[in-house]
Amino acid sequence: MKTEEARQYQNLYTQLAAVLGPERIRRDEPLFRHTYTKLGGAADIAIFPDSPESVQQCVDIIRQAGVPLTVLGNGSNVIVKDSGIRGVTLILTELKRIHLDNQQISADCGAAMIDVSNFAYEYSLTGLEFACGIPGSVGGAVYMNAGAYGGEVKDVLVSALVLTRDGKMTLRARDELQFSYRHSIVSENGDIVLQATFALEPGVKTEIRSKMDELTFLRASKQPLEYPSCGSVFKRPPGYYAGKLIQDAGLQGLRIGGAEVSTKHAGFIVNVNHATASEYISVIEAVQAAVKQQFGVVLEREVRIIGD
Template identity: 55%
Template sequence: MYTTQIMEQLKQEIPTLIVKPNEDLAAYTFTKTGGQADLFVMPTSHQLAAETIKFANTNNVPLTILGNGSNLIIKDGGIRGIVMYLDALHAIKREGTKVIAGCGAKIIDVSRFALEASLSGLEFACGIPGSVGGALYMNAGAYGGEISDVLIEATVLTPTGELKYLQKDQLEAKYRKSSIADNHYVVLEAVFELTLAEPHTIRLKMEELTEMREAKQPLEYPSCGSVFKRPPGHFAGKLIQDAGLQGHQIGGAQVSMKHAGFIVNIDHASATDYMELIDHVQKTVSEKSGVLLETEVKIIGEDK
């Protein structure tokens, strides 16, 4: 009853907002797991995103922001309140040597756009499966590069729905974190400063990194990407492998046989399977090596 009332009020106050009740969230995560959202909304403009945040605040409704779900586990009980899905904000454009991308754009697509524009600097991102918003949120990186290396400005919404422009130094980017996460900002758009280069050179680098990724990562199964942060002085995958956990399985979730730093969904895994396996890996590695693995993947929602 509560959900129906909130949905009707939401449709009345923001009539152009796409609203779906009881939406299955497994379709929106790379692990293919997760329960339902009470209300699932898809803003198609910055204004609609801001209005949704303000509506949630005014009516005291919980609000969860969802990108493309690449480094995320949503629990089997789903998410209460409103889930705002930002995939529709995916425009990419060029201004000189700058590339401006919406939060819903895939960072892979932005790297390909840069290639077509003969702009270098985002080659490292050609295999990162996340969205621009998620990449800024966690300062995503790969093969020696990080988003903060090329990011110069971001447009965000504050937790109260106010528009804010952040310069690079205000993002306070560190290893797999930024001020966006700390301040609960919602990314709307990012500006990347790149450099002109020969398309052939850019393409060769991207092909080289793609080959490395395909050779090492278990892309044939659903997964949430690299599960654990790199502990100082160690590699998470090596610690897991040395602990004898490669191939270990709980339910349908398995420590990848191809790369022990990944947990893959090989047989209709639930989010609970994932979480139990993560917990088992952390405990076992700690017992074997004394190193406590910290999760890189974000876990949200409620237990079933």
Template identity: 60%
Template sequence: MEKQEVFRHLNTQLKNSEIKQDEFLKDYTYTKIGGQADFLIFPKNYEDIQTVVAFAKNNEIPLTIMGNGSNVLIRDGGIRGLVLNLTQLKNIESDGHYITAQSGARIIDASRFALEKSLTGLEFACGIPGSVGGALYMNAGAYGGEVSDVLESALIIDEDGEISKVSAGQLELSYRTSSIQKRGLIVLEAHFHLEPGNGQEIKSKMDELTFLRESKQPLEYPSCGSVFKRPPGYYAGKLIQDSGLQGYRVGGAEVSKKHAGFIVNVNQATAKDYLSVIEHVQESVKDHFGVTLETEVKIIGEEPRE
């Protein structure tokens, strides 16, 4: 289908969504990097998501799911087809020991909501910038806790556009991966099972973790967070630091001088700059220590057209 025809169909079928054409994705990522999306869609209800999934499948149009862009690197050529941005789905509510958060809500906000309700278990997430959906997608974790510790179940849309509730066990959550990634599922809601706690103790723990994050991480620059997975028996940041790579720079992308596990956008970096730094870091660490660093950040999109 021609782009204008796709645009007309989307506007006809989606009554509760904002649709943008040829939109630069750098305005929606934490790295401030990313080329144009053919169509960027902001659904406000689950029915519109199902409509988009069906439309993409029936017309063989690529479909990409995007949260708040905290752990993603989008290439400079952008993304073809449809991009679903779920950040409008951000409701969070509680029922006893349970918190239900929509996929577009920030996991930080879910953690703060738990504090308001004096529920413990989500303190580890108080500094994770990703969305709830993204946190499930990669089983996000920090400071000894991870999503799989507290997730009870999730509401998802499967490959056929069907909505169903699945248990945490069915999502196969393990270190920075899940069946959400493997099967291309779309998270609509997460249901967390927490425990009653002391509000002051919960706040003290969150304050402590926030201090650690702010003191150690280069939050003053745009970045995608930790670039690499933790290799068995090692810490990625320590390997990069010991390889003498802090301050290594290509264009506007630089290995952080504050925390070697981060690559920061210090001056209008492109995805090409970022990828060049990633490749150099991987080669150097392999040469120095014989360790292969795997990327944790999700790298998507296309190279620019010639």
């Protein structure tokens, strides 16, 4: 890092530490600690704000400094490259409050969807059972309209509080978020999801628990949860299932370095032996090439790849 750039980063670090406190900012933070794949290099600066207001303050400082900003939730659906991330990485996992207002649940962006689903169960509210096995955070779930077992975030979301590109906190109604399959407008416009509100219905607690147990069993029996992974790597191609195409292509067990196409579920790529991000990405690309060659189907990644 050049002298002038080092001075700029030191000044930025000092300003951010003044907002957050020294315990919520780190230099050269290894990002494999913050991803489900256990992959990735270091962030130049990583910050861990614990309130929407501190996020707003920090983002304003970072933008005025002209330094790159990367937003990361709990890292369940992301691959960080081995070279890491330049600038500031905003990690939102400390924003994790969940509270009830009548039959609506509001949850901070860093709360795990599994925890929100369990919270709904505790209050005998139905509608979020599908999320009982989604490892992602609330912010990430809104970002990509996460779903499982026939349910999607768009089915229960009322609104989301976002921080816009120009630094304003704005409440977006569900229709404004333009949800579609594994997509929302947030994935395009640079908004940062800070909080989401879900509308649920009164239910029978034992029935809610039974449905959650059923989905948890299905997930554990079909998915390779014993290894680090990013979950489902690819979106479902129209008219096909990604896992079935990969299986039919004979790719299960394909391995590059420590990354492997799961023998338990072909839609997953697992880190079986200290894989690098480059190895993991190479397996993704090899699968895409083979499926296109054999079936003429282009597999689009669901997982995000970030970093330099």
